[in-house]
Amino acid sequence: MSANPRMESMELSANPFIDDLIRDRRTKRGFLDRPVALDMVRDILEVARYAPSSSNTQPWRCYVVTGEARKRVTTAAVAAFRAGPEKLEPEYPFFPQPLPDPYSTRFNTFRGQLGDAQGVDRSDKTGRMRDVERQFLFFDAPVGIIFTMDRCLERASFICYGCFLQNVMLAARGRGLDTCPQQIWSLQYPVLRAEVGIPENEMVIAGMSLGWADNRLPENRMALHKVAVDDFTSFIDA
Template sequence: MNANAKWEESKIDQPMIVDKVMSDRRAKRGFTDAPVSLDVVKDILRAARYAPSSSNTQPWKCYILTGESRKRITTKAVENFRAGPDKLAPEYPFFPQPLHDPFISRFNLFRGQLGDAVGVPRSDKYGRLKDVERQFRFFEAPVGIIFTMDRGLEWASFICYGCFLQNVMLAAKARGLDTCAQQVWSLQHAMLREELGFPETDMVVAGMSLGWADNSLAENNMDNHKLAIEEFVTFLE
């Protein structure tokens, strides 16, 4: 096969490969204890840094937690949560209060499915608190990531940050790894600022669990409903 033919063939295969990585990516909420090489983490971030950002401002900053640092942070996070979950406030609102339709319907459907998967109905307040604790352990993933951003930036920079987070998750999936992006880590901003040493001028955007998913868990096999394109796209000629 000549070079031109190979190029034409690769152009056919590449969209299918990219599409599969996107469709196979799922938030995983339980991981094995298999280690992840720091070199692989570096490769993921080298790929993710090509995310688009407004005028190339690149607002992202990451703290990679493994080993003892991960253990220290997760221990303190769980202690904070147990001491008073109502005392923890995020750096930015996750949803408007109250959340309105159709978004509240999608939210409740997902939360109901997740509760069924982990065996914790929404009426079980104690069980729900214990389930949140799992988030503050990075769902036992060997790598935790904390993402921060200069708080002097405007909300538009969250669009750029979302592109970067998606790149991290897709680059991880392309390497056989799984992730879970976690806004909940914004609740721990005071502790994280003290432990990780970043300034008051930086805000906690999110955390992320990274590792090898334990796909024997029901919560890692949920079939989340995705909208058909006709439900969110208007075609104009």
């Protein structure tokens, strides 16, 4: 007999709750003007910290910005972007240049789909700039989280970090909240160092918008194509 009846019940379930949670999670790009209790954010991080990491190194560091701190960060970030987007450089490369297929096809398909949902044509430079600015406003979410990692660590720690970020997003979804993970905040490391006090030895990995999604927005209702299992998996038994 199992020492943990609850775990045994979950193992026997044909469609455990976690499956639905993973499928239900979506990146949201617009949030309601509704506060999120700081205790709820703390609870999310409390669960997320159980992510696996290489030799239990746990490379994550989080800065939660709300209220006046959030306003200060977003105001400075938008100002830096308007002063010259070409001057903003990430702490690490996002994609190789040029991006090869099939990744470039997937990228361009998504960008076109998102632009259609937002009513912004790819030739509309002003509209596209406005949508980038929304990222630096945390898409109006009441909570912004900045994630950093000690820059002495190697690329392998990004694998650990990905597990942690997924835990944050799933724990949020399980509480009825939504998220938008944002690599783009890595471009704003000078602002974040000045406004949040992030030390030089920490690399800005990403930011995340956290709140109650505004699902009236078309971009929050997009259905994205996901590659089928047989298209990315080789099953080898001999």
